[in-house]
Amino acid sequence: MSLIxxxxxxxxxxxxxxxxxxxxxxxxxxxxxxxxxxDPKLGxxxxxxxxxxxxxxxxxxxxxxxxxxxxxxxxxxRRDGELRILMLGDSFVLGHTVLxxxxxxxxxxxxxxxxxxxxxxxxxxxxxxxxxxxxFQYYEDFASTFDHDLALFFVGEGDLLPSHQVVSSxxxxxxxxxxxxxxxxxxxxxxxxxFYRAIEPxxxxxxxxxxxxxxxxxxxxxxxxxxxxxxxxxxxxxxxxKPGSSVPQRPQDLPELSRAxxxxxxxxxxxxxxxxxxxxxxxxxxxxxxxLPLIDLGAYLxxxxxxxxxxxxxxxxxxxxxxxxxxxxxxxxFLADQITGMGRF
Amino acid sequence: xxxxxxxFFIFLAVVWGLFRLLPGRRGRVLLLxxxxxxxxxxxxxxxxxxxxxxxLTDFLVSLRLERxxxxxxxxxxxxxxxxxxxxxxxxxxYFNFFLDSAQxxxxxxxxxxxxxxxxxxxxxxxxxxxxxxxxxxIDVYRRKLKPSHSLPDYALxxxxxxxxxxxxxxxxxxxxxxxxxxxxPARRQIREGLTLITLGLFKKVLIxxxxxxxxxxxxxxxELYRSPELLAALILFSIQVYADFAGYSNIASGVxxxxxxxxxxxxEQPYLSRSFSEFWRRWHISLSTWIWDYxxxxxxxxxxxxxARWKLPDVKQEMRIAYPLAAMVTMLLCGLWHGxxxxxxxxxxxxxxxxxxxxxxxxxxxxxxxRPRIRSARGVWRFIAGWVSTQALVTFAWLFFRAKxxxxxxxFLRQMVHWQSSDLTGRFAxxxxxxxxxxxxxxxxxxxxRSELYLLKLRPAMAAGIxxxxxxxxxxxxxxxxxxxxxxxxx
Numbered sequence: 001m002s003l004i005x006x007x008x009x010x011x012x013x014x015x016x017x018x019x020x021x022x023x024x025x026x027x028x029x030x031x032x033x034x035x036x037x038x039d040p041k042l043g044x045x046x047x048x049x050x051x052x053x054x055x056x057x058x059x060x061x062x063x064x065x066x067x068x069x070x071x072x073x074x075x076x077x078r079r080d081g082e083l084r085i086l087m088l089g090d091s092f093v094l095g096h097t098v099l100x101x102x103x104x105x106x107x108x109x110x111x112x113x114x115x116x117x118x119x120x121x122x123x124x125x126x127x128x129x130x131x132x133x134x135x136f137q138y139y140e141d142f143a144s145t146f147d148h149d150l151a152l153f154f155v156g157e158g159d160l161l162p163s164h165q166v167v168s169s170x171x172x173x174x175x176x177x178x179x180x181x182x183x184x185x186x187x188x189x190x191x192x193x194x195f196y197r198a199i200e201p202x203x204x205x206x207x208x209x210x211x212x213x214x215x216x217x218x219x220x221x222x223x224x225x226x227x228x229x230x231x232x233x234x235x236x237x238x239x240x241x242k243p244g245s246s247v248p249q250r251p252q253d254l255p256e257l258s259r260a261x262x263x264x265x266x267x268x269x270x271x272x273x274x275x276x277x278x279x280x281x282x283x284x285x286x287x288x289x290x291x292l293p294l295i296d297l298g299a300y301l302x303x304x305x306x307x308x309x310x311x312x313x314x315x316x317x318x319x320x321x322x323x324x325x326x327x328x329x330x331x332x333x334f335l336a337d338q339i340t341g342m343g344r345f
Numbered sequence: 346x347x348x349x350x351x352x353f354f355i356f357l358a359v360v361w362g363l364f365r366l367l368p369g370r371r372g373r374v375l376l377l378x379x380x381x382x383x384x385x386x387x388x389x390x391x392x393x394x395x396x397x398x399x400x401l402t403d404f405l406v407s408l409r410l411e412r413x414x415x416x417x418x419x420x421x422x423x424x425x426x427x428x429x430x431x432x433x434x435x436x437x438x439y440f441n442f443f444l445d446s447a448q449x450x451x452x453x454x455x456x457x458x459x460x461x462x463x464x465x466x467x468x469x470x471x472x473x474x475x476x477x478x479x480x481x482x483i484d485v486y487r488r489k490l491k492p493s494h495s496l497p498d499y500a501l502x503x504x505x506x507x508x509x510x511x512x513x514x515x516x517x518x519x520x521x522x523x524x525x526x527x528x529x530p531a532r533r534q535i536r537e538g539l540t541l542i543t544l545g546l547f548k549k550v551l552i553x554x555x556x557x558x559x560x561x562x563x564x565x566x567x568e569l570y571r572s573p574e575l576l577a578a579l580i581l582f583s584i585q586v587y588a589d590f591a592g593y594s595n596i597a598s599g600v601x602x603x604x605x606x607x608x609x610x611x612x613e614q615p616y617l618s619r620s621f622s623e624f625w626r627r628w629h630i631s632l633s634t635w636i637w638d639y640x641x642x643x644x645x646x647x648x649x650x651x652x653a654r655w656k657l658p659d660v661k662q663e664m665r666i667a668y669p670l671a672a673m674v675t676m677l678l679c680g681l682w683h684g685x686x687x688x689x690x691x692x693x694x695x696x697x698x699x700x701x702x703x704x705x706x707x708x709x710x711x712x713x714x715x716r717p718r719i720r721s722a723r724g725v726w727r728f729i730a731g732w733v734s735t736q737a738l739v740t741f742a743w744l745f746f747r748a749k750x751x752x753x754x755x756x757f758l759r760q761m762v763h764w765q766s767s768d769l770t771g772r773f774a775x776x777x778x779x780x781x782x783x784x785x786x787x788x789x790x791x792x793x794x795r796s797e798l799y800l801l802k803l804r805p806a807m808a809a810g811i812x813x814x815x816x817x818x819x820x821x822x823x824x825x826x827x828x829x830x831x832x833x834x835x836x
Contacts, residue, residue, distance in 0.1 A: 006806040013810025014817075021551070021818050028779035029772070030555040031822075051772075055826075059562035061772055099769065102569060211821035218824055227824055230352040231387070316565030325569055 018208055025207035029053040033210050034203045035064060038196045040188055041141055043171035044127075046070070047204060057314040057321040058097040069143075070124040071100060078147040083112070083120045083345055086143045088135040089154030092276060093126030097314075097322045104323070107332025108339075115336065116345045123148075131159040133174035136261045137183050141172075150270050150344065152335070156277035156298070160258045160287065169193060176260040254286045262290035272342075274335070278302055295338045297331065304330065346387040348596045349549050349828045351820075356384070361603055370527050374497050377527075377604065381506040385470075392468040395433055400503045402429045403478040407485040407492035419486060426482040434475045437468055442685030470510030472682055472836045474503055476635055481517040483639060490518055498524045507601040511593055511833040513611040513631035523606050530605040538602030540800050543812040545595030546819045548787070553589030554829045555822075556581045556780050564747055567756055571765045575757055577773040582747045583740045584780045586832050587616060590629070593831045595797070610797065614788040616739075619731030620707075621699045624739060636679055645671040669701035676700065683746070683836050688754065692745040699738055 025031045035052045036044035046064035054060040065073035078084060087093050087105060095103045105122035113120040125143040127134065132155055139151065169192040173184040187193050203209050218224055225233040254262075265271040271292060278298035279287065288294060301311050304327070311327030312320045323331060339345075346353045360380040367373050386393050406426040413419050481502075484490035493499040502520050530538070563570050563578035570578070594611035601608045615628040625633045648667040657663050673694065680693020719725055748754045767773075790799045800808045 009804060009806040010810040010813075013807045014814045017811045017814030018818070021814065024779060024783055025551075025818075027775060028555065028783070029776050030551065055558040055562070059559060061769055099569075101768070208818055208821070211818065211825060214825040215821050224824070228351040228355075230346075230350055232352065316562055325566065 022206055022208045025211075029061065031207040031211050033205055033207050034200075034213070037200050037204060038170060038193060041172075041185070042138065043187065045142075050204075052096065054096045056097065057317055057319050058325065060096045060098060060100075062096075062100045067146075070094065070126065071103070071105065072121075074121045074123055074146065076146050079119075081118055083116065083118050084146065084148040084150070085112075085120065085122045085339075086125055086139070086146060086148045086151040087122055087154065088125045088130075088139055088143060088151065089274075089276070090126060090130045090156075090159065091128040092156075092322055093124065093154045094128055095124065095126065095322075095328070096128075098325055098328055102325055102328055104328040104332035104335070107329050108336045111333050111336035112339055112345075115340045118345070126154075131155075132258050132261050134171065135159075136181065136264070137172050137174050140183065148270065150272060150339065151268075152272050152274050152295075153265065154274045154276050154297075156275070157279055157283070158277075160254060160279075160283070170196060174257065174261075176257045179260065181257075181260050181264055254283065259286070259290065262287065262292055266291040272339075275299075276301075293342065295335065297334065300334050301327070301331075346384055347828050347830060348593060348600075349546065349554065349823065351823065356380075357600060357603075364604060365529060371497075373527050373604075374501055374524060377506070378497055378501045378504065381501065381504040381509060384506040385504065385509060388469050389466070392471075395437075395468055395471065396474065396504055399430055399433065399474060399478050400500045402426055403482045403503075404493070404496055404499045406482055408494070410482070410485050411492050423482060423486045427479065430475050430479050434471055437465055437471055439681075439685045440465060446687075467835065469834055473512050473514055474509060476514050476632075476682075477517075478503055480514070480635060480639060484517060493517070493521055493525075495525075505601070505606070507597040507604075507606075508608055511590070511597070511831055511836075512629075513594060513597065513609050514635050515608055515631065519609065520606070528605050530603055534602045534605055534607075536801065537798055538599040540798055540808070540812065541595045541599030541602065543599075543815050544787075544797070544800065545592045545597075545599060547592070547815050548588045548595060549592030549831070550819045550822055550828075551815075552780060552783060553585050553592055553832075554826070556585040556588065557829050558826075559776070560585055560747070564749070564753070567753060567760075571767040572760045572763075573767045573770040574773055575760050577777050579744055579747070579757070580740060580777050581780060583616075583743045584777075584784050586743065586746070587612070588784060589832045593833065614792050616736060616784065617732070617788055617792060618735055618739075619728060620735055621696065621703050621738075624735060625696075625700070632679070632682075636675055636682075640678060641671055641675040644674055665705060668704050669697075672700045672704070673697035687751060688745045688748050691751075692742050695738075695742045695745065699742075 026033065029051065032051050032053050035046055035050040037047050039045040046068045048064055048066045048068050051063045052060070053062075062070065064070060067073055067075065074084070085108070095105070100106070103124070105124055108122045109120045123143075123146060125138060127138065130138070132153070135153055135155075139153075143151070169187055169190040172187060175182050175184060203213070218227060225237050229236060262273070265273070272295060273287065273292045274295045275284075275287075275298045278296075304311050309326065310320070311323050311330070314321060314324050346356060360376070363376055364373055367376060382393055382396070385396060403426055406422050410419055410422050413422060481490070481499075485492045493502070498521060501524050502515075502517055505515075505520070505524075508515055560578050560582045563574060564582070567575060567578075591612040598608045598610075609631055611630050613627040613630065615624055618624040618627055645667055648670050649663055652663045652666050657666075674697075676693040676697030677690055678693070679696070680689045680691070683689045683692070719728055744754055744757060748757065791797050794802055796802065800811060803811070
């Protein structure tokens, strides 16, 4: 066989094998393809009906619903006698660490439903890495179109004092000018946006390409040394950090953007802020001054921790991360009790 | 150092490069010995001493055995080797198990024993190299094998890193002559070695590890999952344990072949078996032949000698008594070898029970063929019935192997009786089916081509293309998912 023929056979075999392995990876849910497409209005948005599987801390096997958010498909138009709660937040709210039925939203629905005697829908609009600005934009452009009774905004200290925003060249930017909140959609003219739109048809269908993308993220984050060199990485490489830099100083005061968003949200009595971590007294006072009703989930979680029940510990994987199974159940109950206590329904 | 980690392949590349550079056999043996000890020390350098003690004991005992003619003295020497090897194994692996069992027995008799539980770390691979050294001394004792006079050769036989921590439990009769004639590998061996490594990585990483992520989550907290999910986890575990161990064995064989050494085949499509005797001829072959040679056969002979005194009418009746007894004892010990826990003992006991029942009630004294010959429609049904019942019982027995304790087994069985449906049943069914068909497909390829190197039966460019694609995906997977240790490392 000539060299050209051999090369063609080799190349075809590689491609055919990759395609077959891709099918296997998807069917066995070892790796699901990219589950988001780049929406010109929202940035990355879940593809309706797309299967998603995660194994990071716990086991998540679920899918985005027909309307493009997580959990049971609840259409924009409300049914009679139904109570709707929108939940906006980061990966904690997204809940990609437990099975959908173990998610705190389901516990909240059951407990609150039993308390008020109505069908309660807790709708999951969580997105990984979201901060308050992102949540506001997502709420304005998407979540608020679902006729609701209550909107819970889950924030931690990092969301109020954001050090970064999720990839700005793919997401609408949120800023404040003359006291007004501006949503900037210039991301649509960026090269990254055009690139992602171009590769989207393949990336959202291929598990192997998703693996390649994940690997790129590992390399980009600089953690490849530990992956490749295992124990030896600690001996050969010193921990990363710029010379002379120390722990970044966070601003003492609430940034203007967060203040403006909180003020804006406070105008609608249906909005409630859920503090998912305890805040420093000064910061908390500033947040409270915005006039939004508060639910102090952080204090409750601290209390659990003090009682020896670590809500962030995953016994199977031995990791600390998002809320574990026990915490999901307790948080669902806690939120239901807090909402009942507010006397809204 | 896990076979399914990048650091192992860096280590392998360095050792292989040096191996190719060294001209003489002696240098190569010393290099591999050094590499093997470094490989073992990477986990925990303190346990190197155990490996060295086991090696020196059997090396010296075997030399002494060669020079000793007197029967009682030879027995004493064999006893000394067993005492040291099994003593180390017993202390590190079974001390707490027997202590806990004794305490609970005393407790059930109303006697309170002071709680004693030592925090003992199990040295990795101890069961494997102990069996390797024991079989060597026993073979020398039985005069089936001439002892090695070269300490480096013998030490390499014990510590050879490709099969040090999880087998195959290679016999000295096969491995020592290859070490005594250690050469640079032939091109054929390199090609075969790389093929086996690629196939092994596919099985281990993309089947075993991938299934383990679901299995570990569900068996870690079974109370959070419903009946179909628990059942899926059990079936996935049976796939995981096979893909994991067969993948490991493929990689071990492949790596050994890169150094010109050929290891025995450890698996021969066990999930195609239609009977338990066939299953044990195909599953973990190096262990099953070991226990056959050193436990079952001597035990069977001893029982038959005793039964012969009863003057039964025919040999068949003697066999009917001897076989179940020998099979039960052997399989209970086999279970205990796997792990110091009552669940492992029950797993072994179940296999002993199934083997005995099959021998007495179904096959009698007929031999069970390795490759089925189906000549009629009835034969097809018989094949299907045999296959389904064997695999169902094998999977059921895996529950005891995987469960943390009997409480977990009980919970699992209760969930199977009081069936609780799940909205994820369809998803789990597709997952299980995909993993199952992949394993079955690979096994059928091996079965029909009668070779574990079926890839090499294709055109070289095609085989290289498939192998390259597999390695790309494995590397991408390993870059983003922490490599999981092999299931059998804990034994």
